[in-house]
Amino acid sequence: MASIYHSQRKLRWNNASFWTDMTSAQSLRRLLSSFSRVACAVMLLVLATLSNAAEYLPAQYDLSDLPSYKPEQMALGVLRIYGTPLEGLVGRWAAEFRAKQGHVRLHAYLINTSQAFAGLVTGKADIGLMGHRTWHTPLVAFERTFGHPPLEIRFATGSYDDPEGSTPGLMFVVHKSNPLAGLTLEQIDGIFGAQRTGGWDGTQWSTLAARGREGNIRTWGELGLGGEWANKPIHPRGSDVTLSNWADLIEREAFRGGTKWNPALWEGPRADISWKAHGKTRDQQIIEGVEQDPLAIGFVFQRVVNATHADVKVLPLARTKNGPFVKPSAQTFFDGSYPMHNGAYLYLNRVPGQQLPAREKEFVRFVLSREGQQIVADSRIFIPLDKAQLEAELRKLDGDTQ
Secondary structure, three states: OHHHHHHHHHHHHHHHHHHHHHHHHHHHHHHHHHHHHHHHHHHHHHHHHHHHHHHOOOOOOOOOOOOOOOOOOOOOEEEEEEEOOOHHHHHHHHHHHHHHOOOEEEEEEOOOOOHHHHHHHOOOOOEEEEOOOOOHHHHHHHHHHHOOOOEEEEEEEOOOOOOOOOOOOOEEEEEOOOOOOOEEHHHHHHHHEOOEOOEEEOOEEEHHHOEOHHHOOOEHHHHOOOHHHOOOEOEEEEEOOOOOHHHHHHHHHOOOOOOOEOOOOEEEOOOOHHHHHOOOOHHHHHHHHHHHOOOEEEEEOHHHHHHHOOOEEEOOEEOOOOOOOEOOOHHHHHOOOOOOOOEEEEEEOOOOOOOOOHHHHHHHHHHOOHHHHHHHHHHOOOEOOOHHHHHHHHHHHHOOOO
């Protein structure tokens, strides 16, 4: 009996082992199949992106009316630049600037954007380079250290739809059947924002941005749509608004420094492994949601609209209800007429009432020259400034405007 029991137990163990092996093999096949699907989805997305990039024709910008760089002072010593890793852009600036100013050397520490203000606050940098406008916290740190705000120079506009671009502006998109013709910044605030007691103007809290619940826009009828649309709710969609360049852009331009958002906003998080496992990105989820929901409105990048071939309506925007309503394009980003364009910046520590050291001022003048802006255009990372915008930045160098 003992031997029979032993044999049966052994058989049962062998059967269990067999089925465990079979289950493991099946699990492995399912896992490999799942990986294959993910790989295929990701590969298709990559191929679509590469195809769009290959077919993309970069916009051309007329910079002929920009001033050519002519040195006003001799630049001496070492110019230290910390910040966003834009080595190619800074390298070309450095080479051409030193061809005009041979007595200056440039030291660049371009690790990440946070190093721009870290370098300025610790005194290790002369210029902080940022691919976007700085946020509230670095400004507070700077002002607490030095007792005055930094000098802010916008040296470029963020990209429009270039696959190789950075810091893109925002498009506001609705379902193709939506009859809405356009949006004002106040309406964007009404849709995506919420009642608030004020907003930030630099490091200062201002009640000028305050508004009540009556400013909320939650139905399509409140945007002027009638008929079957009038009482339908608006379904807002967008990216993570906890701390991002694009949330900051909307807060600055539409919320007037406010930071309160519509709690009904469907947020696409910046890092969601479950989506990536299915070959999806946050931006795809946002735009597909608008494609599939006639009541949705979302903010997204034009290059995403292009890459996904999304069948949505991109809305023109206006700064005020009196217009003009401006369609997004490379040209309206270049001339600054499209309200929701982004920017790239240089930050310097200029003491109010004093001039910048020659090497800092001359370098910024070079960046804001025809030669410096042509390097920006050639990089395709950003869009150069037109004459009016460039002259406004140059005036900051000679005035006391920060």
